[in-house]
Amino acid sequence: MPRTALIAAMNEELAALLPAIEGARVEPRGGREFWLGRLAGHEVVAVRSGIGKVAAAVTATLLLDHFRADRVLFLGVAGGIGTAVQVGDVVVADALLQHDMDASPLFPRHEVPLTGLSRFPVDAGFSDAVARGAAAALAEHGETAALLGHGCRVHRGLIVSGDRFVATVGESRALRALLPDALAVEMEGAAVAQVCHAFGTPLAVVRSISDRADDTAHVDFGEFLHRVAAPLGLAIVQHALAAA
């Protein structure tokens, strides 16, 4: 049975998921707590990475090299950047890019030096299962999300990551101008994608949209995180694992 790694950056994003793990055994390593057990009939190892690209990369490396995960699912909240992406929607990545990587003029902007890549891939089949899971989860929890926003659609496309909470209209507009196909912005996904690419391990990234990365992002973010992120996160993972 393949072992699926489940990663989220913050406690709130895992609050419903960790107690749902059957036969959970907690193993500390590298300043993190890795929860091993079973969920929706699958062997899982779940962990809170902490916020930002370095925290996420360390965590992903431990999951792959020490805990021998066979595939990785990153879940959490993100800011909506795409014009059609609303609070309450879900974005499943079809590629991930580090928007704050810039070694130009030595390398093209956004390219991770010496990898030849700016857009890191995800596993198409696993991401399909996660998107189906997200649609099923929204059908159950859309009402809660709709209380806070308007959306409950599932989008597929580019997710961009950087070590910045994007919380002004100016900054999200600048990101959109530079990367017109970006749907969502967050702080971990592309780092995990780089690690998974190095190990050749399948990855999917799913983000529920907590804010529009604009001047009210900090308010929307907090409310969504506390009211919606936990139940929606668990439902997405349960449906995704059942479909995978």
Ligand code: SAH
């Ligand atoms: N002080 C805040 C820090 C949150 S950082 C707190 O803990 O309350 C934002 C987290 O949510 C990151 O893990 C990131 O991946 C995601 N995120 C949500 N909206 C975002 C946005 N607009 N810009 C960047 N990251 C965002």
